[in-house]
Amino acid sequence: MPYVESAQRTREAVAAARVVLMHEGVGRTTMRAVAGEAGIPLGTLQYVFPSKQGLLKAVIEDVVEEISGVLRGVSETETGLENAIRHGVRNFWSQLVDEHRDLQLVQYELVTHALRTPGLEDLPAWQYERYTQVVAHWCQEAARRAGERCAVPFERLARVLVAGIDGLILQHVVNPDPARSVEDLDSLTAMLISLAAVTPA
CATH class of the missing domain: 1.10.10.60 (Homeodomain-like)
Structure with a gap:
């Protein structure tokens, strides 16, 4: 070889x-x-x-890097916070969820496995902190470029966005329905925009 x-x-x-x-x-x-x-x-x-646990740790880190990379790239930060949220949610879903049910199922399995496995139990917290940091960064950047103020801290807005997407992904994994997902994503986006309550800086 x-x-x-x-x-x-x-x-x-x-x-x-x-x-x-x-x-x-x-x-x-x-x-x-x-x-x-x-x-x-x-x-x-x-x-x-x-060991298998070492391999699974590397897989978790690889999946987190991939998803974080997509999160960094999906937003459009040139046209204000509302548009960044709208496009970010929609683009993330189309790139990593819509036709990638197996990837999302594996991600949930890895999270629960890590939480129950000594030596891996800290990885899920790191994983969601990474997602939140990436989303908070592009929300803040979009608001800064447009001269806008967000009514809540960007980290809180990002946590709610990640939590909302996570819940919709789980529904998609257990019962895929593209039409329903589109409607639910629109509802989530509207709630996030309402929470942000954007005003001029």
Whole structure:
């Protein structure tokens, strides 16, 4: 087998684990299945990740980075806070939820697994703090560029936005209904805009 740098092998293992997790779920995912998906010997995978928990930790971090990256990129901060909220919610949903039910299901599984696993229990708090920080940043940036003031702290606005999206994602995972999701997203957006109560700075 040709030599592959450790960082690349790690990325390949995490990508393979995500594929297996989406097909099998956390409970049925095995190191052997991940090695098979990655096309590497089991011993090679165990050298990179000596335990399944270490591999799952890397997967959680990878998923958080992906979602945080999308959150950073979905907003339009040039036309004020209301538009940033409206476009951010809609674009996030279309990019990471609408056709990605398995990804969202795996994310929920990983959160509950981490909360119950010694050594991983702090990851979910870090995960949601990251999401909140990213959303708060683009809300604040949108308001600053437009010379606007938000009626509540940006961190609170971001927490409510993340919580609202999270609830709608869970409904989508258990009972997908695209038309209902569009209506519910519009309702969530209206509530967030009302909470922000934007005024000129």
